[in-house]
Amino acid sequence: xxxxxxxxxxxxxxxxxxxxxxxxxxxxxxxxxxxxxxxxxxxxxxxxxxxxxxxxxxxxxxxxxxxxxxxxxxxxxxxxxxxxxxxxxxxxxxxxxxxxxxxxxxxxxxxx
Numbered sequence: 812x813x814x815x816x817x818x819x820x821x822x823x824x825x826x827x828x829x830x831x832x833x834x835x836x837x838x839x840x841x842x843x844x845x846x847x848x849x850x851x852x853x854x855x856x857x858x859x860x861x862x863x864x865x866x867x868x869x870x871x872x873x874x875x876x877x878x879x880x881x882x883x884x885x886x887x888x889x890x891x892x893x894x895x896x897x898x899x900x901x902x903x904x905x906x907x908x909x910x911x912x913x914x915x916x917x918x919x920x921x922x923x
Contacts, residue, residue: 837843 838847
């Protein structure tokens with residue numbers, strides 16, 4: 812098996828010049844330029860997709876913490892809303908139309 816040092820020693824300086832010249836000539840072909848342009852475009856698109864995925868991941872992680880934080884205070888809000896709704900809807904409609912004195916009499920008689 813040949814090592815990298817031996818391989819580099821085997822290729823002379825003139826061979827490197829020919830390889831470089833071939834690479835420069837290859838870059839002049841339309842197909843090669845097109846492939847390099849496509850590589851650059853897809854690299855940019857891949858990076859943009861990775862950034863979008865990272866942002867979605869971070870928003871998901873932050874929203875979990877926000878939901879946990881809000882869940883603790885939500886119980887008090889739900890109780891406050893249900894108590895307010897009971898205060899509004901639990902009274903009979905006629906209860907506000909009856910005078911205060913008559914309501915007191917109804918309470919004493921056990922009708923309310």
